[in-house]
Amino acid sequence: MSLFSWLRAKKPRLDEAQQQRLAELRGPSALGHGTLRSQRWVVVDLETSGLNLNRDQVLSIGAVVIEDGAVDFSQMFERTLQRTATKLSPSVLIHGLGPSAIAAGSDPVDALLDFMAFVGDSPLLAFHAPFDQHMLGRALMDSLGYRLTHTFLDVAEIAPLLCPEANIREAGLDDWISHFRLHVGERHHASADALATAELMLILFSRARQQHIDTPQTLQERLSQWKRRKQAPSF
Template sequence: MSLFDWLRTKKPGLDAAQQRRLEQLPKPAVLGDNALRSQRWVVVDLETSGLNLNRDQVLSIGAVVIEDGAVDFAQMFERTLHRAETKLSPSVLIHGLGPSAIAAGSNPVEALLDFMAFVGDSPLLAFHAPFDQHMLYRALKDSLGYRLAHPFLDVADIAPLLCPEANIREAGLDDWISHFKLQVGERHHASADALATAELMLILLSRARQQHIDSPQALQERLRQWKRRKQAPGF
């Protein structure tokens, strides 16, 4: 084996049908100047085997769609992934995905192809998005050889940006749910957490329009400016 062969990234073993599906996935769209209300957003939440960004695996994906200013209950996604040799951490006590549920899960390749087809070219939203983005990026790269390039915005940043009067910038999802008195049933389950995040985001989108943030591109730019100010000395 040559050094070049040793350095080359190993490609996942996709069959012909899976490879065709991979090649047919739409390219991600950049956030544009279309009306904020008209944008299709995919709100995602992951359950994982633990919190280690480099070793742990995605166990479950839940996602809902915000479109036309509302959650579209006709567009929902939920899938548990089969993981043959996953060592579970104490987080199983939170999300409840035990060995039997994981053993009965979907083939990760098929599940991830289904998820990316569901996402299409839409931007992604998550609460504490950097974790979900990193874990999803790794899962897609390892299982499909696919590099996630979709815009991925963090609702945990958007909330304090648009609601500075709340003064809970380091808050968790439960804190924001309580702040806005949202009636949320089940929690700590991928699809339920995605729905709770989407309900919070609907409030934030309304706040954005009130603050004359009228497009996805404008929201992204305002978020970038806010994060730069936050990182500046003396903030």
């Protein structure tokens, strides 16, 4: 086997029905000038076998939809992916994903096709989004040969952008939940964490409108400007 053939990624094997579903997936829409309220947002949270970006795998996906200024409880998503050959780290057990739950999970190809059909052309929100974006993107490429190009916005960055007075810039989700005195149910599994993130995001959308950030595109632009200022060297 040559070096180049070893480096070449294996092409996923999809049956005819799965190939048809893959072909029917909608591509992302650009963030537009409509209102924040009118935009359909998908809030996603992943549970993974660990934190290694290149080795660990997605074990479960939870997502909820924000639309018309509220969480739409008729649009919720939750799947555990079958990963029979995956070695679980002790932290996975915190999320209730033991070996039996994972062995009984959905086929990863079908679960990921279901999720991307659920997402449609909507932008995604996540807390610490770069991790979720990378892990989801790698799972989609490995299982479907699908390149994820949807917009991801990071709630962990939006919160300090809009609430600088909180002075908890490096905070986790629990810190922001406590700051706003949100009453959330159970935590630490994908769908519950996605819902908690969505409830936080509703507050942040209200803060955005108060600061005359009225469109998804404006929010993305302000976030990019804030990140550049934060990364700029100080003299």
